[in-house]
Structures are given as structure tokens and as C-alpha cells.
Amino acid sequence: MDNSKRRFLKGCGGVIAGMSVYTVTQPPQANTAEQVSELKYAMVHDENLCIGCNACEDACRKVNNVPDGVTRVNIERSGPFGEYPNQSYRFSRHSCQHCEAAPCVKVCPTGAAYIDEETGIVAVNEDRCVGCQYCIAACPYQIRFINPETRVADKCDFCQQTQLSEGLLPACVLACPTNALVFGNLKDPASALVKTLKSKPTYRDKVDLGTRPKLFHVRTIDGEIVL
Amino acid sequence: MSAFHFDGLVWHWPIAIYLFLAGLSAGAVFFAIMLKHFKLADKAYLSPFVQAAAVIAPIAVCAGLGILVIDLTKPLAFWKILVFYNTSSVMSMGVLVLLVYQVMLFAWLGSVFSTPIQQWLKQRLPLLSKLLAQLARHEDVITGVLVILSLSLGAYTGFLLSALIGFPLLNNPVLPLLFLISGLSSGAAATLLGGVLMRGNPNGVEVRFIHRIEIPMILVEIALLFTFFAGLILSGGQSQVAAMKAIGEGFWGWIFWAGVVGVGLTLPLAFNLWMKVSSDRKFAYVAVTASFSLIGVLLLRNFILYTGQMTAV
Ligand code: SF4
Ligand code: SF4
Ligand code: SF4
Numbered sequence: 310m311d312n313s314k315r316r317f318l319k320g321c322g323g324v325i326a327g328m329s330v331y332t333v334t335q336p337p338q339a340n341t342a343e344q345v346s347e348l349k350y351a352m353v354h355d356e357n358l359c360i361g362c363n364a365c366e367d368a369c370r371k372v373n374n375v376p377d378g379v380t381r382v383n384i385e386r387s388g389p390f391g392e393y394p395n396q397s398y399r400f401s402r403h404s405c406q407h408c409e410a411a412p413c414v415k416v417c418p419t420g421a422a423y424i425d426e427e428t429g430i431v432a433v434n435e436d437r438c439v440g441c442q443y444c445i446a447a448c449p450y451q452i453r454f455i456n457p458e459t460r461v462a463d464k465c466d467f468c469q470q471t472q473l474s475e476g477l478l479p480a481c482v483l484a485c486p487t488n489a490l491v492f493g494n495l496k497d498p499a500s501a502l503v504k505t506l507k508s509k510p511t512y513r514d515k516v517d518l519g520t521r522p523k524l525f526h527v528r529t530i531d532g533e534i535v536l
Numbered sequence: 537m538s539a540f541h542f543d544g545l546v547w548h549w550p551i552a553i554y555l556f557l558a559g560l561s562a563g564a565v566f567f568a569i570m571l572k573h574f575k576l577a578d579k580a581y582l583s584p585f586v587q588a589a590a591v592i593a594p595i596a597v598c599a600g601l602g603i604l605v606i607d608l609t610k611p612l613a614f615w616k617i618l619v620f621y622n623t624s625s626v627m628s629m630g631v632l633v634l635l636v637y638q639v640m641l642f643a644w645l646g647s648v649f650s651t652p653i654q655q656w657l658k659q660r661l662p663l664l665s666k667l668l669a670q671l672a673r674h675e676d677v678i679t680g681v682l683v684i685l686s687l688s689l690g691a692y693t694g695f696l697l698s699a700l701i702g703f704p705l706l707n708n709p710v711l712p713l714l715f716l717i718s719g720l721s722s723g724a725a726a727t728l729l730g731g732v733l734m735r736g737n738p739n740g741v742e743v744r745f746i747h748r749i750e751i752p753m754i755l756v757e758i759a760l761l762f763t764f765f766a767g768l769i770l771s772g773g774q775s776q777v778a779a780m781k782a783i784g785e786g787f788w789g790w791i792f793w794a795g796v797v798g799v800g801l802t803l804p805l806a807f808n809l810w811m812k813v814s815s816d817r818k819f820a821y822v823a824v825t826a827s828f829s830l831i832g833v834l835l836l837r838n839f840i841l842y843t844g845q846m847t848a849v
Binding site: 412415416417418419420437438439440441442443445446447448449450451455460461515518 | 544546547608609610613614616617620621622624625626627628631699700701702703845848849
């Protein structure tokens with residue numbers, strides 16, 4: 310009995326030792342996407358310039374073959390604020406925030422949800438996705454969906470597969486009639502993106518979750534103050 | 537907004553069943569090991585309760601995995617989960633635990649039931665019989681590892697949900713503990729129910745042993761549930777909204793108070809206490825108490841899964 314107890318404990322000890330080695334060898338979470346690259350894409354949506362025309366969503370749908378019933382980008386309308394005839398609406402872009410510490414990437418069991426180290430874009434490797442939907446549940450911005458045609462997780466990837474690969478700006482940016490969308494390289498101080506970020510106060514959604522999103526918004530100054 | 541369909545709902549009831557079955561398997565194994573270690577020793581394989589656990593545990597875990605695979609949008613690609621791993625993903629690590637757990641489970645079953653299996657094997661497959669003898673010699677190590685794996689599996693069912701940072705009710709440090717304990721008690725209930733159905737003595741040493749653990753376990757479960765919701769309410773903000781929406785109103789409020797708290801915890805506790813003082817256990821008593829516990833745990837899994845996804849930060 311004594312001998313068997315000792316071996317029982319040995320077995321337990323082995324497992325615990327194995328687990329502690331595993332924890333030590335795991336790369337620290339903060340290092341994700343912190344690789345040295347000259348490129349880090351981000352986007353600003355200026356809510357003061359946006360007129361809610363939905364041209365961005367339509368362009369995205371066409372360029373990225375997004376089926377009806379789902380969408381990669383959505384302009385959320387709130388309001389109206391104020392009295393007729395001085396009524397106004399507010400528009401806020403709802404799409405992937407390309408989080409630096411992306412919860413979707415963290416939970417994906419197969420590594421299908423990944424951060425492209427070259428560009429900082431959060432994307433989906435369609436071949437690896439099994440459709441467990443863990444990423445969809447984990448994304449605090451609730452913008453991921455299962456593409457009904459490919460049966461895999463889908464979302465905005467800044468047109469990584471389409472426009473960017475041809476050296477063009479994302480479809481939504483090109484389609485916007487008021488230049489409310491600015492896309493560019495965060496690491497380039499001369500880019501229109503950085504200039505916008507430095508000249509206008511911006512906010513990001515749910516930063517307290519530690520996701521470090523790269524979609525910036527310029528807040529609407531129109532209309533009434535809402536608590 | 538209906539109880540089973542609402543905006544933001546990603547995971548449906550198959551996931552709740554999967555979590556239920558995985559926890560149940562882990563609990564049944566845990567109690568079978570405890571029965572053998574503390575009460576039955578070498579005669580364990582003769583006990584209908586250990587036999588019941590030996591049937592239930594592998595079936596439950598395989599059925600759970602089957603449901604998980606069918607629920608994928610690409611079920612035929614499920615092998616990719618087994619080939620590609622992501623150390624930061626709870627699901628990926630859970631699959632790893634599940635695989636090792638299944639291997640160790642069968643190894644343990646082989647060594648516990650080695651006497652009857654050997655009788656059958658000896659004449660027919662001498663090579664396999666030698667292998668089994670080797671295995672049986674390491675039973676203590678296998679048992680130790682399997683205890684840890686079963687506890688990990690039970691806790692994993694909670695960590696899987698508590699990793700979802702966008703939902704305050706799920707992203708809760710008490711959840712893995714709550715799921716671990718309720719998983720263990722569902723395993724105990726399944727073992728008891730299976731055991732008496734297989735003509736085990738409802739007043740036998742096994743039933744008394746499990747019942748003695750069950751009373752404190754139900755009390756711990758009640759304390760954990762209380763901490764869970766008190767913690768959410770005291771956190772304020774969306775956590776409070778999530779808690780009130782879950783237990784304060786509507787369909788899921790009923791499920792919680794009548795199903796989880798009433799049928800799942802209070803009645804089994806009362807029956808257990810009654811059986812303890814009367815020290816007379818009959819088939820119907822044991823079976824009904826165990827069924828109530830099982831129903832309660834199944835409802836708890838569904839309740840947490842659905843109400844958890846109702847309120848985002
Ligand atoms: S917004 Fe959602 S999908 Fe996009 S990177 Fe962040 S967590 Fe992932
Ligand atoms: S649905 Fe696909 S991308 Fe999302 S977590 Fe599962 S495997 Fe990864
Ligand atoms: S295209 Fe531009 S103006 Fe139109 S909805 Fe999109 S961001 Fe707003």
C-alpha cells in the first residue's frame with residue numbers, strides 16, 4: 310500500500326511538473342503582433358463626415374463577395390437627435406477592430422484566426438477553420454460571422470485578399486463619398502492616417518477589455534449630449 | 537426576445553449537452569476511483585456501481601465529443617482540431633485533455649477489470665493478456681493521472697465559457713469551480729442511478745459512501761451559486777444587468793429557481809438528509825434523487841450558456 314501510494318504521488322507529480330514546464334515555455338501573451346515590421350494598418354471613421362449612405366457596405370459586399378444576410382461592415386445609425394427641422398443622426402462604423410491583443414486569435418483552437426505579423430491585420434485562414442464558432446463568441450465587438458457559402462468564420466480583413474493584394478485601398482475607403490474613412494500605416498508619421506489621428510480627438514470601443522483595437526472613431530459633435 | 541433565439545446568441549444547446557456529458561463522465565470516473573480506493577479495493581470490479589460508471593464514463597465522453605463535432609459548421613474538418621494546436625486556446629487545450637483522458641480512462645478500466653478480462657483473454661489472445669498484465673501493474677500511476685485528468689476535464693467545461701471576455705456572466709472566475717463541482721455531482725448521480733438500475737443494493741456501502749460526499753457537495757454548490765450571482769450583482773454595470781436578466785425574470789428565471797435550485801439542489805439535499813436520518817435507502821429513493829440531480833445539472837448548463845450570451849459588455 311505504501312509503495313502504491315508513493316507511485317500514485319509520483320504520477321501526480323509528473324503531471325504537475327509537466328504542466329509547470331508548459332506554463333514557463335508558453336510565449337507571453339503581450340508579444341502577439343509585436344514583431345518588428347514597418348507596417349501596421351489601422352483605420353479611422355470620422356463620424357462627423359459620415360452621412361450614412363452605406364456605400365462602404367455595398368462596395369465591400371461586391372469586392373469581397375459577401376453573401377446577403379451577413380456583412381463585414383455595418384454603419385449603425387442612432388437618433389434622431391434634436392427637434393425638426395434641425396434633426397440629426399449619428400453614424401458609427403461596426404466592423405472588425407483588428408485588435409492588437411485579439412481575443413478571437415487567442416481562443417481559436419486551430420490557429421485559423423491569426424494576426425498577420427507583416428501588416429498587423431487580423432485575418433482568417435479559411436483552410437484551417439473548422440467552424441467551431443469559438444472566435445465568434447469571444448469577439449467582444451460581435452462582428453464575426455459564419456459565411457453561409459464557405460461555412461467558415463468571416464469578417465473584415467481590410468481587404469487583405471482583394472484590394473490590398475492589388476496595391477489598392479480597401480473598397481469601403483475608395484467608395485466613401487465624403488472621405489469619412491481614412492486607412493493607412495500607423496508607423497508612418499507622414500500618412501494621412503497618422504495626421505488625422507494627431508489632428509482630431511478619437512476614441513476606440515471597449516478599450517478596458519485590453520483588446521487594443523486599431524479602428525479609431527472621431528466622435529460626432531452634432532446634436533444633444535447623451536448620457 | 538425569445539428564450540432560445542436572441543441577438544448575439546452564438547452557441548446553442550448542443551454545446552450545453554456537450555459540457556454536461558463531459559462533466560458527467562469526469563464525475564463518474566472520479567467517484568468510481570474513490571469507491572475503489574476507499575471502499576472496495578480489489579473487489580471493485582464486482583460492484584454494479586463501479587460497473588455502471590465504467591459504462592457511463594466512456595459513452596458520455598464519446599457522445600459529448602460526437603455532439604461537438606456535429607455542431608461544427610464543417611464537421612468533416614474536425615481532424616484539424618486534432619492536428620493543429622494553439623496553446624492559448626482553452627478549446628484546443630481541452631481537446632488535448634480529452635484525448636489523454638480517454639486513453640487513460642480505457643487503461644484504467646482495463647486494469648480495474650483485469651480479472652474478468654484476463655479470464656476471457658487467456659486462452660484466446662495470450663499476447664494481449666500479457667500486455668494487460670503489464671498495464672495492471674501500473675494501476676496506481678494510471679489512477680493518479682486519471683484523477684487529475686478528470687478534475688481538469690470538469691474544470692475545463694467552465695474555463696471554456698469563462699474565457700469569453702465579452703460576456704460578464706460567463707467571464708467569471710467562479711464559473712469553472714461551479715461547473716467542476718456540479719459536474720462531479722452529476723457523475724455521482726449517474727453512477728448511483730446506473731448502479732441501482734443494474735441491480736446494485738440501494739442500501740449498500742457504495743450508495744452510503746457517495747451519499748456522504750453528496751450532502752457537503754450540494755452545500756458547496758449552493759454556496760458557489762450564491763457567490764457567483766452575488767459577485768455579479770455587486771460588480772454593478774453590465775455584470776449586474778446580466779445577473780438580474782438571468783435570475784430575475786422570464787423563462788430562464790423560472791428554469792433557475794424551479795429547475796436548478798428547486799429540483800436540482802433543494803430536493804436532492806432534502807432526500808439525502810432524509811435518507812441519512814432514516815438510514816434506510818430504497819431503490820425508488822436513490823433513483824429519484826439521482827434523477828433530480830441530473831436534471832438540475834443539465835438545466836444549469838443550459839441556463840448558464842443561454843443567459844450568459846444574453847448580456848454583453
Ligand atoms: S474586433 Fe473581434 S474579430 Fe476583430 S480582431 Fe478584435 S476580437 Fe478579433
Ligand atoms: S470558427 Fe474557425 S476561426 Fe473561429 S475559432 Fe473556430 S476554427 Fe478558429
Ligand atoms: S461610405 Fe462613407 S459616408 Fe457612406 S456610410 Fe460608409 S463611411 Fe459613412
